[in-house]
Amino acid sequence: MIRIAVVEDQTLMRSALISLLDLEDDITVIGEAGRGDEVSELVHRLEADVVLLDIELPGMNGLEALEELNHATDAIADKTDTAEPEVIIVTTFGRAGYLRRAMDAGAKGFLVKDDPVETLAESIRRVAQGEMVIDPLLAAQALSSGENPLTERESQVLLATDDGVPIVDAAEALHLSPSTVRNYLSSAIGKLGARNRAEALRNARSEGWI
Numbered sequence: 001m002i003r004i005a006v007v008e009d010q011t012l013m014r015s016a017l018i019s020l021l022d023l024e025d026d027i028t029v030i031g032e033a034g035r036g037d038e039v040s041e042l043v044h045r046l047e048a049d050v051v052l053l054d055i056e057l058p059g060m061n062g063l064e065a066l067e068e069l070n071h072a073t074d075a076i077a078d079k080t081d082t083a084e085p086e087v088i089i090v091t092t093f094g095r096a097g098y099l100r101r102a103m104d105a106g107a108k109g110f111l112v113k114d115d116p117v118e119t120l121a122e123s124i125r126r127v128a129q130g131e132m133v134i135d136p137l138l139a140a141q142a143l144s145s146g147e148n149p150l151t152e153r154e155s156q157v158l159l160a161t162d163d164g165v166p167i168v169d170a171a172e173a174l175h176l177s178p179s180t181v182r183n184y185l186s187s188a189i190g191k192l193g194a195r196n197r198a199e200a201l202r203n204a205r206s207e208g209w210i
Contacts, residue, residue: 001026001027001028002026002027002028002049002050002124002125002128003028003030003046003047003048003049003050004021004027004028004029004030004048004049004050004051004052004124005029005030005031005032005033005042005043005046005048005050005051005052005085006018006021006029006031006032006033006051006052007032007033007034007035007036007038007039007042007051007052007053007054007057007062007065008032008034008052008054008090009034009035009054009056009057009058011034013113014032014034017052017117018032020117021117021120021121021124024121026125027121027124027125030046030048031043031045031046031048034057034058035057035058035059035060036057036058036059036060036061036062036064036065037059037060037065038059039051039053039060039065039066039068039069040065040068040069043069043085047085048085049085049086049128050085050086050087050088050124050127050128051069051085051086051087051088052088052090052120052124053065053066053087053088053089053090053107054089054090054091055089055091055093055098056091056092056093062089062091063098063101063102063105066087066089066102066105066106066107067105069085069087070105070106086108086109086127086128087106087107087108087109088107088108088109088110088111088123088124088127088133089102089107089109089110089111090111090112090113090120091110091111091112091113092112092113093208094112094135094137094138095138095206095207095208096138096207096208097148097204097207097208097209098110098208099134099138099139099208100147100148100208101148101208101209103134108127108131108132108133109123109126109127109132109133109134110133110134110135110138111123111133111134111135112135112138115135148207148209149191149192149209150188150191150192150204150209150210153184154184154187154188154191155188155204155209155210156174157170157174157176157181157184157185157188158185158188158197158200158201158204158210159201159210160173160174160181161181161185161197161201162201164198167181167182167185185197185200188200188204192204
C-alpha cells in the first residue's frame with residue numbers, strides 16, 4: 001500500500017482529490033494539509049511514501065516547502081533509517097521555470113491539474129517505485145525555454161522590492177547598500193528585457209523563475 005499525503009490549499013479540490021485516490025486499491029491517503037509551512041511536520045509525523053504538493057500555498061509556497069522538507073529529511077536520515085518521501089508537484093501553473101526549480105529541489109514528479117486522476121494514480125505508483133514522472137508538454141517547454149538568467153541575489157532583490165518597496169528599505173532587509181540593490185535591479189531588468197523593476201518581476205514570475 002502506497003501511503004500519501006496531499007497538500008492543497010483549496011479545500012474542495014483537496015477533498016475531491018482525496019476521495020478519488022482513496023478509490024484506488026493500492027493507494028491510501030494518510031494525511032492532508034492546506035499550507036506550505038505544515039508540510040515538513042505532516043510528512044515526517046505520518047511517514048508518507050509520496051507527497052502530492054501544490055505550488056501556490058499560503059504560509060510558504062510549494063517549492064520552498066519542498067526545499068525545507070529535503071533539509072529536514074537529510075537531518076533525520078543522519079540519525080535514523082527513515083526513508084525519504086518522494087514528492088510530486090501537482091499544480092495549475094504549468095511553467096517551465098517551476099519545473100526546473102522543482103527538479104533542482106528534488107521533486108520526482110511534476111504534473112498539471114488538468115491531467116485525469118488515472119494519470120495521477122499511475123504517476124504515484126511509478127514515483128513510489130523510483131521513477132521520475134513529468135508532464136511531457138511541460139518537459140518540452142522546459143527544454144526550449146532556456147535556463148533562468150537571474151542569479152539568486154538578483155531574484156532576492158526583485159522580490160524584496162515588490163509592491164513598490166523603497167530601495168532603502170529593501171537594502172536594509174537584505175543587509176546590502178542601496179547602491180548595491182540598484183545594481184542588482186539594473187542587472188535583472190536588463191536580463192529580463194524589462195523597462196522597470198515591476199515589469200521585470202512580472203516577466204520572471206510568468207516564466208516561473210521566482
